[in-house]
Amino acid sequence: MAADQEINAGDIKKDFPIFKIKMSGKPIVYLDSAATSQKPKQVIDSIVKFYSEYNANIHRGIYDIAERATDEYTNSKGKLAKLIGAKSIRNIVYVRNTTEAINLVALSWGNANIEKGDHILISDMEHHSNLVPWQLLAKRKGAVLDYIKLDKSSEKLDMDSFKENLENDPKMVAVTQASNVLGTINDVKYITKEAKKHGSVVLVDGAQSAPHMPVDVQSIGCDFFALSAHKMLGPTGIGALYGTEEILNSMEPLFGGGDMISAVTRQTHSWNSLPWKFEAGTSNIEGGIAFGAAIDYLNSIGMEKIRRHEEKLTKHALESLENVKNIEVYGPKKDEINIKSGVVSFGIKGVHPHDVAQIFNNEGIAIRAGHHCAMPLVTEVLRQGAVSRMSFYLYNDEDDIDKAVAAIDEVKRIFKLE
Numbered sequence: 001m002a003a004d005q006e007i008n009a010g011d012i013k014k015d016f017p018i019f020k021i022k023m024s025g026k027p028i029v030y031l032d033s034a035a036t037s038q039k040p041k042q043v044i045d046s047i048v049k050f051y052s053e054y055n056a057n058i059h060r061g062i063y064d065i066a067e068r069a070t071d072e073y074t075n076s077k078g079k080l081a082k083l084i085g086a087k088s089i090r091n092i093v094y095v096r097n098t099t100e101a102i103n104l105v106a107l108s109w110g111n112a113n114i115e116k117g118d119h120i121l122i123s124d125m126e127h128h129s130n131l132v133p134w135q136l137l138a139k140r141k142g143a144v145l146d147y148i149k150l151d152k153s154s155e156k157l158d159m160d161s162f163k164e165n166l167e168n169d170p171k172m173v174a175v176t177q178a179s180n181v182l183g184t185i186n187d188v189k190y191i192t193k194e195a196k197k198h199g200s201v202v203l204v205d206g207a208q209s210a211p212h213m214p215v216d217v218q219s220i221g222c223d224f225f226a227l228s229a230h231k232m233l234g235p236t237g238i239g240a241l242y243g244t245e246e247i248l249n250s251m252e253p254l255f256g257g258g259d260m261i262s263a264v265t266r267q268t269h270s271w272n273s274l275p276w277k278f279e280a281g282t283s284n285i286e287g288g289i290a291f292g293a294a295i296d297y298l299n300s301i302g303m304e305k306i307r308r309h310e311e312k313l314t315k316h317a318l319e320s321l322e323n324v325k326n327i328e329v330y331g332p333k334k335d336e337i338n339i340k341s342g343v344v345s346f347g348i349k350g351v352h353p354h355d356v357a358q359i360f361n362n363e364g365i366a367i368r369a370g371h372h373c374a375m376p377l378v379t380e381v382l383r384q385g386a387v388s389r390m391s392f393y394l395y396n397d398e399d400d401i402d403k404a405v406a407a408i409d410e411v412k413r414i415f416k417l418e
């Protein structure tokens, strides 16, 4: 695809076998990529190829297929490092997912650095993954967990609240780059810059940003960045923690065992170099390799182009919903598309989001309904029990959105709403 061309979602869909299936007897319309993305055949094939052609353990054998497996796994880290602007693979620790990446930081860095009375600062728009590990750490250590509030619109972080909280000199500031409910894109570069003035360590939750837009961890300046492969065309069970060498070198591994050591005696051991000291035991080799194939696929399109495509889809969705009666749309609107990702959450007056999702299912459309693992945001800030959410990716087109808007009409017809 030439660099100046727009994404042709119809062509892209052909690479994804799932789009051949039907749901409720209709071609599937998949609008739940914020939960997990679909996988192109290139990624699926890479798993089959690994098991059929070079299945062997990594970092052990010196025979051809073992060396190939090691190379492919290591190359995948190189691809990820390049994708997110990390200096080298030493910055890339493979884990199971974003949740594990953040827990690794809270347990390893947190246990060593957080003391009684210290402040940890997160925000009111965090996913439970970037909330519960800090609650657990605060409880273990007697630390204080503070929250950056949302502004009056309940769409964005309130920068006054951020600045006020910084006065406590939080040891850790952990925020999401993009909200999985509101779609808000936070200015994590600015947040990092300000937090650093107060000596904070900064973790960015990149689960909803890395799959959808160009990311440059060095330009952001954060100490840690967490992401999941399954949300960016890769398989489940693999994700990454980016950390600066300085901070990763200062941390103890969470798990001991094979591969994470350089030498062991009866009483002592020394750690392997980065990033391997954090990867004890046999890795998710197929996952790492398939993640590499997913990054190749994303690069073949280009992250800028993916972001532009999603902006276009999101704008179309927001415009289509603008004049629909009895519907509330959460998060930034079309005039702030520059800070809005491809996530559109909404509520239909008097209709439970689970009923909405069920009616969408009858139309062959997959959306998510619930608290989206962000209960403080959904229940305390938005004051909803649950919300419905559509989320877009490179394989969606305006037709998918038009079908979703028609499904909203169907919900309103069934519930006799205007």
Ligand SMILES: Cc1ncc(COP(=O)(O)O)c(C=O)c1O
Binding pocket: 034, 035, 097, 098, 099, 100, 127, 129, 130, 176, 178, 179, 180, 205, 207, 208, 228
């Ligand atoms: C913003 C955000 N952070 C973290 C996560 C957790 O990702 P995982 O379940 O892959 O660990 C999600 C998942 O939806 C998310 O949206």
